[in-house]
Every structure is written in structure tokens, then in C-alpha cells.
Amino acid sequence: MTPYPNLLSPIRIGATTLPNRMVMGAMHTRLETMDRPIERLAAFYATRARGEIAMILTGGYAPVPEGVMDEGGLVLNSREQLADHLPITSAVREAGGRIVLQILHAGRYARVPECVAPSPAKARINAYAPRALATNEVWATIESYANTAALAAEAGYAGVEIMGSEGYLINEFTAAITNQRDDEFGGSFDRRIRFPLEIVKAVRARVRPDFMLVYRISSIDLMEGGMAAAEIAEFARRIEQAGADMINVGVGWHESAVPTIAASVPRAAWAAAVRNVKQAVSIPVMASNRINTPEVAEALIASGAADLVSMARPLLADPEFALKTRQGRVDEIAPCIACNQACLDHIFTERVATCLVNPRAGREIEFMDRRSPSPRRFAVVGAGPAGMSFAIDAARRGHRVTLFEAAPEIGGLLNLACRVPGKSEFDELLRYFAVSLQRAGVEVRTGTRASVDALAGGGFDTVVLATGVLPRRPDIPGIDHPKVLGYTEVLSGRAEVGERVAIIGAGGIGFDVAEFLVGDPEESTSPDAFRKAWGVDAAIASPGGLAPPSPHRPRRRVHMLQRKPGSLGKALGKSTGWILKAKLRRAEVEMIAGARYELIDDRGLHYSVDGERRLLDVDNVIVCAGQEPERSLHDALAQRGMLVHLIGGADEAAELDAYRAIDQAVRLAVSL
Numbered sequence: 217m218t219p220y221p222n223l224l225s226p227i228r229i230g231a232t233t234l235p236n237r238m239v240m241g242a243m244h245t246r247l248e249t250m251d252r253p254i255e256r257l258a259a260f261y262a263t264r265a266r267g268e269i270a271m272i273l274t275g276g277y278a279p280v281p282e283g284v285m286d287e288g289g290l291v292l293n294s295r296e297q298l299a300d301h302l303p304i305t306s307a308v309r310e311a312g313g314r315i316v317l318q319i320l321h322a323g324r325y326a327r328v329p330e331c332v333a334p335s336p337a338k339a340r341i342n343a344y345a346p347r348a349l350a351t352n353e354v355w356a357t358i359e360s361y362a363n364t365a366a367l368a369a370e371a372g373y374a375g376v377e378i379m380g381s382e383g384y385l386i387n388e389f390t391a392a393i394t395n396q397r398d399d400e401f402g403g404s405f406d407r408r409i410r411f412p413l414e415i416v417k418a419v420r421a422r423v424r425p426d427f428m429l430v431y432r433i434s435s436i437d438l439m440e441g442g443m444a445a446a447e448i449a450e451f452a453r454r455i456e457q458a459g460a461d462m463i464n465v466g467v468g469w470h471e472s473a474v475p476t477i478a479a480s481v482p483r484a485a486w487a488a489a490v491r492n493v494k495q496a497v498s499i500p501v502m503a504s505n506r507i508n509t510p511e512v513a514e515a516l517i518a519s520g521a522a523d524l525v526s527m528a529r530p531l532l533a534d535p536e537f538a539l540k541t542r543q544g545r546v547d548e549i550a551p552c553i554a555c556n557q558a559c560l561d562h563i564f565t566e567r568v569a570t571c572l573v574n575p576r577a578g579r580e581i582e583f584m585d586r587r588s589p590s591p592r593r594f595a596v597v598g599a600g601p602a603g604m605s606f607a608i609d610a611a612r613r614g615h616r617v618t619l620f621e622a623a624p625e626i627g628g629l630l631n632l633a634c635r636v637p638g639k640s641e642f643d644e645l646l647r648y649f650a651v652s653l654q655r656a657g658v659e660v661r662t663g664t665r666a667s668v669d670a671l672a673g674g675g676f677d678t679v680v681l682a683t684g685v686l687p688r689r690p691d692i693p694g695i696d697h698p699k700v701l702g703y704t705e706v707l708s709g710r711a712e713v714g715e716r717v718a719i720i721g722a723g724g725i726g727f728d729v730a731e732f733l734v735g736d737p738e739e740s741t742s743p744d745a746f747r748k749a750w751g752v753d754a755a756i757a758s759p760g761g762l763a764p765p766s767p768h769r770p771r772r773r774v775h776m777l778q779r780k781p782g783s784l785g786k787a788l789g790k791s792t793g794w795i796l797k798a799k800l801r802r803a804e805v806e807m808i809a810g811a812r813y814e815l816i817d818d819r820g821l822h823y824s825v826d827g828e829r830r831l832l833d834v835d836n837v838i839v840c841a842g843q844e845p846e847r848s849l850h851d852a853l854a855q856r857g858m859l860v861h862l863i864g865g866a867d868e869a870a871e872l873d874a875y876r877a878i879d880q881a882v883r884l885a886v887s888l
Contacts (some may be wrong), residue, residue: 220510222517224542227524229500230461231426232314232374234270234524237517238538241464241504241528242273242318242377243559245578246568248290252581254300258307259580265313267536272313273377273430273464273526276320279360282330283321283385286566292317292364298371305372316375316428317368319361323385324394325470334389334411335396341471351399354411357385362418365429375428378415381466386412387434390451392759393441409451413458420459430502431455432464435489438472438752442760448489449496456497464502464526465490474750474762475795477505477529479554480638483512485743488754489761491521502526508552508641510541527552529559532571532578547651550574551644556791558875564790572875573645575882583886587614592677592888595620597666597849600628602864602877603682604649609885611656618659618676620666626650628684630874632707636728637735638796668849672856678888679858681850682881685843685865690720694816695839703729703840714835715772718821720813721840722778724873727785727796729840734770734803749802770803775832777811777823784809843869 218224224236247256261272277292278284284291292301301317308315324333324346332353333346349357365376380386388394389411395402401411412431419429433452437443443451452463467486468476475481483506494501503522507513513525530537534550541549550573558577559569571577591614596607599621611617625631627646634642653660671679687702689695703725705711717733719726738745747754751765778784784807785797800807808825815822821832845866853860863884864877 220514220541223510223514227500230428232428236270236538237524238270239502239524239526240264240269240272240531241526242275243528244275244285244563246563247578250568254303256581258304260578261304261315262307262311263580264531264535265308265311268538268542269531272308272315274315274317276318276379278321279319279364282326282328282332284326284328285322286327292367301371314374316377316430317373318377318379319364320379321385323388325384334394334402337394339471354401358414358418361415362422365419366422369423369427375430377430377432377464379432380412381432381434383469383471391437391439391442393439405447409454413454416455416458416460428461429459430462430464431460432466433493435465435493436467436756436761438468438474438762439760440762444759445492445756449492452493452496456499460499462500462502463493463497465493465504467505474752478556478792478795479641480740480795481506482741482743482746484516485746487516487521489756492756494522500524510546532559533573551648553641553645556789557873560791561789572878575879591615593675594678594680595671595674595676596680596682598682598684599626600682600684600864601630601874602881604653605878605881606680606863606885607658608652608656609882611658618661620664621662622665624663626662635707636732637737638740640740668852671853672858679853680861680863681866682864683846683866685869686846688842688844690841692813692816697816700816700837700839703838706838707732716834717772717774718832718834718837719774719776719840720837722776722784723787726776726840727788729838730774730776730800730805731796733772733774734805735799768802775806775808777808779811781810845869
């Protein structure tokens, strides 16, 4: 018997029966901005359909040009555009799947000068201030949704999802904070929800009965002036009465001060908000946000909080998530670690989305995954993310691969990342790598420091050096003082750290060390601890579901310093950096820019800012001042005539991240 009886059971949505309860949530990819966009989108969605996901929701298409996310964004408002959609829907159908088009009007989040909203208040995350829609324009916008839905049906989609969450146009109408209108679409609760209700009724009237109509509701706004639980429940009932076949549950607004989907948010943290909607309606309800394993998904459905689960980023990480679940190969699922590095951070910085764990995501037509006609013997030195990724991919292509690792365990710096509060998902990545190395048939030699003689005389055709980085030791008087610690000593637990600490360096590692020293490990694993820390009212009794956050009592007094002027943390992830900085502010971490380091002695760290000499009386000074590539084997191997490749930190240590290391490793394996 399957351990996932609920997750793998069929369910009826309107006139459509889905074979399981797993849905690919809508996500922006920017694939339309690349060469061969239609081919890329068709391959992207068809790959997920072949992976047996029950239904796919596309990225959002605006019903009118002023509703796009940004310049050149996706619009579907005329029959001339159908030619771009037919290859996509055909590819998904041929792969055995169903695809639903999301209709999204960005409202005041639209990064275009002509953006519109219910009222003219500007969003703090947009440079453009919106123009308020006139009453006749609101009615015209309602008709535009119905027009896009009719076109979607003609293009071969199985349904549409009306995006009414996350602070976009519809959500701006339903929330009092952004709806200051005095016509029939503003003021009272009934008038504020009229806009979405009229949209659902208009769409239902324009499409055939068996065409799915999904509505994405905001189950908790996380904004002052948002809806409370009773209003949300009543709104959900009205949406059902208006003609929706299913409700998908969204969480928060993009400008909310509460994180909703990053790794610092516990898994299934929003179950109570989902349950509030589920208990109000008789149509199926789908949960979303921080659902990344079959176990979490099964538990949500079994608890009665939801009927289905929507997973977006997990389907970037592994398009075969549903297939592997059905086949009992859950340990082979590539995990979404909710890092946002290559998906959301790429989107927010105008790049094309992909995945740290799976560089093939969004690049399906670039990778020809076939076995090599002439297998070779590879030696890979270093079992960090780059070395493991290359070894796995090369072995799957039929090559014989031996992986050398000096440490007693695989993982490299991933083993340190796991120890940082909010990064426990890296444990899942390590588990996946261990399973994949074994399944691919890689010979793993841990506790073995590869020598030049062993590599040159071992019968290997090629050596891949993934030896990582060495911490940079800055030239500061007193750098060898006993107070001074390296970040590897601290994160590994090998060093005792005092109560007063100075951190030299404010890059990603510096921030990780600060979080390690002052953070609350339970905050990212316990929904209750998370809600208390961030001020979330689980009962949504208050408007927007906000409550006073509980005070944080840091375990240490920490000071962070950087040489550069300007605010610290500018290079952190666009979608996650603000979360980490907010947590450190809550822990009263002092951040000092423009520091000139003078001396480290028994008294602490002597430094100056703008010529003013200062002293930090600290127990320890932790050095997080960058890294240097570890290439000590390279020249000697080349002199022996060996073919040698450098990947990951051994190739380039500057701004090192696991995404670049894994992407480079997989591409090298393909090219060889």
C-alpha cells in the first residue's frame, strides 16, 4: 500500500478528473525573453507533464497591456496571439498532461508607467504610481478577463486561474488599505469584493461548462487593512456561488513585511489559513507555499486542510516529483531547498528563472541527456556541490567516475550551510546527493586526500578539480591572536564563541555566521515560533492577520563590519536578503560600514571610520573576508600531461554560490 493514499488519489475539478492531487503552481520564468521562446515553453511544461503532475498552471498572462508585470510582459487579448499558445498546449496534451492559463493583472505592481489600480496609492516596491480606474474602466477590465478566458479555451487550455492574491489588482480591490473608492466597487465589504465576483461570473458565462475555472484567493493578506478570517471565508463562499470550480490559496502580498515562501518559513506554515477557506466551501481547495515533499503534501490533505497541493519551485527542482512519488522513489526526488537564488532572485533582477538544484529547469532544449558512445574514466577531486554534480551527471552518461574527498563525509561547504538557522533544507540536498551518487554508480572515496601520483597513475583519462576554496586571511596586525576565528571553525562547531563578537566581512558568509550566532533555530521549523517572531495571527482575527511580534533575545552581542562604504548586505539575494537583515536587526546586530581595521589584541578589535579610531571590546573576532580558489593540484597534474578541468570555487572563488558551481559542473559533464 502506498504511504501517500490521499496524495495519489484522483479528484474531480468541475467536469475534469485529475489522476492525483499534485499541481504545478504558476510561476514567472521569463522564458519568453529568450531565443526560441515557444519551443522553450513547450519543452518546459511538457517535461513536467511527462513527470505525471496532475495539472500545470502557467505563468500569469495579463488581460490588458497595462496589467503586465513589466515591459514586454505576457499578454493574451487577441486571436492573433493564439499561434504562440497552440504548440504549448499541444505539447502538454501529447505528454499526457493538462495545462491551465493563469490570468494576472498586476495592478499597482505593474512596472510600467501606465499602471492602474483601484486607488492611486503607490506600492512601495514599484517606482511607478498607478492611475485610479474609472468605473467604466473597471467594467471594461472585467470584460477583458472574460475575453482572455475565451481565448485560452480556443488555444487548447483546460481552464484558467484568476489570480486574486499576492497584492495584484484583484487583491487591491478586496483590501480596504488599497481600495479607497466610493463607487459600486469600493467602500463596504460587499462592494470591495464585487470586482472579483463579476470577473468570475463573466468568465463562467463565456466558456463551456467543462472548462475549469480556478480562483486564487488571498487566504491571509499579511497587510494592515487586509481581510480578516470571517471575511475571507465569506468571500470564498461567494466565489464558489459565482461559478468557480476550485479555489487555490495564496498567502501574503509581495510588499508584506512577513516572509511567505523562503526557506526561513517552516514547511506548511500556512495550513490554518488554508483550512479557514476549506471549511467555508464545498468545491476543492488547493494549498500552496512551502510544500516541498510528498510527506508534507500528504499530511496537509490527510488533515482535511486542503484537497490538493500546489507546488511551483519543487517542480523546477524535479519535474518528475509526481512520477517518483507514485513509483515509490521518493528518496530520488531532487529537493526544492527554497533558496530562491536561481528562480525568484533571477526574476526580480530581470533574468530568466532556473533552479540551483536543477540547472536544466527552463533550459530543457539545451541539454541532450544521452549516454556517451565512448565512456571514459574520470577522477573528481572534491565532494562539494560542484564535484558531486559533475560525478553524478557523468556517471549517468556511462562514464566510470571516482570521487575523492579528503573529509570523512561528502558535502563540502553544504555541511556548514546546514547549521545556519533557516538553511536546514540543505540537509535534504545532501541526502539527495548521497542517494544519487549511489544510484549513478559513482565510486566515492571519503577520507582520502588525492595526490598527484595517485591521480596521474590511476588510469584516469581526465581529472576534474572541484577542490573548492580556502578562506582569505586579511593582512591585519594581530590576525593570529587567539581571539581570531575562521568561519569554518565557527559554523562547524569546532570553536567556542564568546558572548561579544565582531565579524569582519559582510558578504553572504558573514551574514550566515551572524545568523548562526544570534538566530533562533526553531523559527524556521516551528510554525508557532515563526508566527510569534514575525507577528502573524494564526486565527486571522485581526485585519490582514497581523499581530505584535514577540521580542527576540539574542544569545550574543554581534557587530558586523565591512571595508566598503554603504549599507551592508547589498549582494544578498533579492527575495531573501531583506528577511535576513530584518532578523539581524531584531537581534540588535550592529552593522558598521567603511571600517579600516587597525589591530586585534587582548582588548578586542581596533578599527577606524572616517579617521575616527574606535574599539570593539569583544571576546572573538570572526574572519569572513572572502575566499581564494584551491588549485594546488592543477599545475602539477598538467605537467604530468593530465587533462584537467577546474569547476566551482576552484575555478572562481569570487561571489561563490552553489548555483553557479552546480550549473558549471552539469554543463561540463554534458560537454564532455
